[in-house]
Amino acid sequence: MTSNSRDGELPFARTPSASVAGRTLAESTHEWRSRGTALRADAPNVLVIMLDDVGFAHADTVGGQIHTPTLSRIADTGLRYNAFHTTAICSATRASLLTGRNHHRVESGTITEFASDFDGYTGEIPRSAATIPEVLKHHGYRTAAFGKWHNTPALQTSAAGPFDRWPTGCGFDHFYGFIAAETSQYQPSLYRNTTPIEPPKDSTYHLSEDLAAQATGWLREQHALAPEKPFFMYWAPGAVHGPHQVFAEWSDKYKGRFDGGWDVYREQAFERQKAMGWIPADSQLTPRPDTLAAWESLPPEERRYQARLMEVYAGFLEHADVQAGKVVDELERLGLRDNTLIFYVLSDNGASAEGAGGTINEILSISGVPVPFAQQMKILDEQYGGLDALGGPLIANMYHAGWAWAGESPFQGTKLVAGYFGGTRVPMAVSWPKGIAADPAVRGQFHHVNDIAPTIYELIGIVPPTSVHGVAQDPIDGLSLAYSFADAAAPTRKAQQYFEIFGSRGIYADGWMASVFGPRLPWLSATAAAYANWNPDEDTWSLYRLGSDYSQASDLAAQHPEKLAELQALFDAEARANNVYPIGAGLGPLLNPAARIGTAQTEWHFTADVTRLPEFCAPNLRARGNTVTVELTVPAAGEGVLYALGGMAGGLTLYMDAGHLYFEYNCLTVMRTRLCSAEPIGPGARRIELQTVMAGPAPGAPASFVMRVDGVQVARGSTPFTAPLCFTASETFDVGIDLGSPVSLAYAERAPFRFNGRIADVHVVCTP
Structure with a gap:
């Protein structure tokens, strides 16, 4: 191993000049100083692939029914691990992976949206826990992240920053992706570094494909400009976190494959897992909890709905794995594959049961809003055209928890269960053709996601720094798993590991x-x-x-x-x-x-150039009394969005169409309250008000709405309940346009539906 200069401090001390400066050039000699590090010449590239919310028994690589050719490819050219663990939730796992520390130690004991001021739960990775990319960058690596970033405190995700805990503030030279728990796969809220960008309005667009294209483009660029430098890439798409969205041709590959239901799937997967040697032959299959419905208890008409939800999920997973394969293909094309160390961590936690009874909008169950199957089907049929809409751009569907449980064979629990392996144990494959001999024998050593960082440091030959930018570093909690590479039967060296999420x-x-x-x-x-x-x-x-x-x-x-x-x-x-x-x-x-993340501000003035303000940073127009006053100039036949918050899964929007003024409160897809002015709004300077009055302080309380033009009421209405937690995870507040997915189906085909007049001011006042 090499050691850092100045007793483990980063950055390295500046190399003295190799030139000799005399009084004149004639008396001087010039020589470029060495800007190298102690990094060895054959240091490997590193690629970490990590999907989201995949079950232990979903991939066919490990006994499931969903085709994952890239995971198989990495496993077949390297090693398989069947006792590798995460934290059971995304933000925590990612913080632990990137730092090599326990998740509470790096203040990531929950997701950033549920952060609090307890030391283990702030959502702010401390400077005393430098990330892998930050350490490697000081040693001459290029670093890039693509996909989901869920480690920035929610209130720091707006254009106001600060940006020191965005990816580019955590050691990455380049970032392309979204900063939230999830986003639409068709209309994502994207950033390049810290700049918001809009994906193309194209029916062929899909985020996972975009992330693969961005990653391969970055590889080509870096290989052309600095081929001598190794790279660290973190490729972590939003797939297959909800909403489950993928093109129908991928889901249709699995038509009829899940008609037997989740009980049958789990039993069959269990037998395949044993037959493949993925799990020990003496493993026992744990029973279905009494609180989870048996497949046979469902009426036949509901089974078709539930099976289709699983077909969409399966297509989504295969599609994501194939996109990961494009990155590996590019490594091969560039001649980099043999000296690239790849960790394919199939998931950041167990399969997600957050879809509860199967849903057209996952935020419903997360918010504690039960919606019967019959009502969901009525909405699907009347507003979206039936089951074929599942997986499409206007639905935030997620499968029944039974499929998550089935995909965790043979374990108890799912995502969010930290005490049982159904929430924490995930398949992992490691491949480095130049440095690790491929071996089909499954590794069963007990390891944790905090072990990836020390493994990378050992294989590169880096001693973890004791100080970075003058900040003393916390000890690494992880333990390198390199000892297991050459010996499948090596005794586990990791002596202990704790787990905790949500109690x-x-x-x-x-x-x-x-x-x-x-x-x-x-x-x-x-x-x-x-x-x-x-x-x-x-x-x-x-x-x-x-x-x-x-x-x-x-x-x-x-x-x-x-x-x-x-x-x-x-x-x-x-x-x-x-x-x-x-x-x-x-x-x-x-x-x-009262402890929920949210801004303490109660009054705002927005102009038409304010867009992409994340919901957690925006005024709470969703579930708080407020008055929004818009000063604007209306053209003849005014149309377009005046302001919008949220997206197709839930939101609110004030807009004009054919001169009429509309307000819509989309309560998580299942309840839409729509107000409309009886007469068109004439052209000229106008003052429009939308007042929201809550019926009470309880989360989800009813609300009434009044719409006024120049002080005169033009419409009123109410909603029997409001969204108690949030509309979405990544949709935003926008003035003069509805970016991301559209709040209202009325203008979905015309989104982002920019206003054709002029907005001078949007004045928001929320009640205390």
Whole structure:
């Protein structure tokens, strides 16, 4: 290994000049100083591929039914790992991966939108935990990130910044993607570095394809301009996080494949997993929870709907994997593949059960708004043309939690369950043809996402710095898994690892695992009432001996109380050392609406050049009393959006069409309140007001709306409920246009539906 200069400090000390300066040029000698680092000449490139919300038993590479040729390609040219773990939620996993530290230690104990002011939960990766790209950049690497970035505090995602925790502030030279939990695959909210950009309004556009094209273009450019420099690339598309969106031809490949239902899928996947040797032959298949519906309990007409949702998901996953393959293809074309170290982490957590009973809008279940199947089908048929709309640009659909559970064979739990492997254990393949001999034997060593950083440092030959830009560095929590490369049967060197998300928690130590499921069943609607009386001290812990119980099927707590007590004490020590307490802090925003991320500002003046203001940074027009006053000049036959917040999955919009004034409150797809002026609005200077009055302070309370022109009421209406948490994850507030996906179906074909008049001022006043 090489060591950093100045006892582990980065950046390196500036190399002294190699020239000799005399009094005149004639008395001087010139020689360019060396600007190299201690990096060896054959240092490998590094590519980290990580998809989103994929189940342990979904990919055919590991026994599932969904074709993943790129994952198979990486595994076949390298190594497979079947005991690799994440944190059970996206922001936390990504922070841990990029820093090599435990997620609470880097203040990422939950998603950024649920951040709080407890030290382990701020969502702000501290400067004492330099990221992989920052460390590698000082050693001469080029660095780039493509896709999802979910590690910027929600209130720092607007054009006001600050930008020090955006990707380019965290060590990446280049970023192309979105900054949120999710985005539309057809109309994403994109950034190039810190500049918002708009994707083409093209029916052939898909975000995953765009990300592959951007990544391959960057590779070609860098190879042409600086071929001597190695690179680090982080390719993490939004797929297959909800909404599940992909072109119909990909979903249609799977027509009829899931008609047997999730119970059958899980059993068949389990048998294939064993037959392939992906899981131990003595593994046990854990049963379906009583709170999750059996496939046979569904009426026949609902089964077709649920099967189609899974077909869309399957097409989405195969499509994303194929796009990852394009990046690998480009490495081969450029002659870089043999010396590129690839980590293909199939998912940042387990499969997501957040679609609950299957939904045309995932935010419904996340917000605790149940919508019966019959009502969903009525909306699909009447507004979108039926099942064929699923997976398309105007629907934010997500499959039934049963498919997530089936895709976690043989484990208990799904995404958001940190104490059980259904939430944390994901397939991983590692390939480096020049440095790692391919071996089909499955590696079963217990490892964690925080182990990727130290593995990269060891293989490159870098000692992790003790100081970066004068900031002393926290210790690396991860442990290199390089020892397992040459020996599939090497004993696990990782002695222990804790887990915690939303009160679900666990502790691994020397082959034992103690687990608590936690208060939240991810497949049931998330409501504050479900957690109001939860006391973590009353939780029941389970105990498992992993060497003989791969799937956590046999609880040994009663037989070994002393071992359980030992592990509970170890969890407490780890929790204190990593700022995990208070347990369940990630649930705080659900329990206390006042603790939710949001701006404290109550009054704004916007002009027509204000666009792409993220919902969490924008005025809360969704669920707070407010008055919006628009000063504008209306042309003859005025049309276009005056302002809009949100998108097709939920939002509100004030717009003109054929001279008439309209307001629409799209409450998460299932309820649309639409106001319209009886008469067209005449041309000239006008003052338009839209007033929202909430019926009460409770989340989701009804609201009434009044629309006025020049002080005269022209329409009024109401909605029986409002969106309690958010409209969307990445859609924005825009003046004079509706960017991203359209809020209203009325102008969907004409989006972004720019206003054809002049807007002088949009004055927003929210009630305290």
